[in-house]
Amino acid sequence: MYGIIGKLNATDGNRDNLIELLLDGTSEMPGCKLYAIAADSEDPNGIWITEIWDSEESHQASLQLPAVQKAIAAGRPMIAGFGARHIVTPKGGFGVQ
Numbered sequence: 001m002y003g004i005i006g007k008l009n010a011t012d013g014n015r016d017n018l019i020e021l022l023l024d025g026t027s028e029m030p031g032c033k034l035y036a037i038a039a040d041s042e043d044p045n046g047i048w049i050t051e052i053w054d055s056e057e058s059h060q061a062s063l064q065l066p067a068v069q070k071a072i073a074a075g076r077p078m079i080a081g082f083g084a085r086h087i088v089t090p091k092g093g094f095g096v097q
Helices: 015-024 056-062 066-078
Strands: 002-010 032-039 046-053 079-088
Touching: 002 015, 002 056, 015 032, 015 046, 015 066, 032 056, 046 056, 066 079
Parallel strands: none
Antiparallel strands: 002 046, 002 079, 032 046
């Protein structure tokens, strides 16, 4: 398995809109086992995204999906930058198959 945990920083006042856009544009991604988005409890612009994929190749292929491309294009103006990003090797757990 292949995992990514990363922080996305929304522009002021756009966090909820960006979260909604990310959730809408990522509902069907082959090979994705988990795609969780969380609002940072301390940073009013912070978004944490946790992804688990069956492989790195599935993740890379997802970036070319029309719905994902549309979400990326629509979201760009609402993104102020990126924070920490960690590549991890998931080993399992509740909800991970």
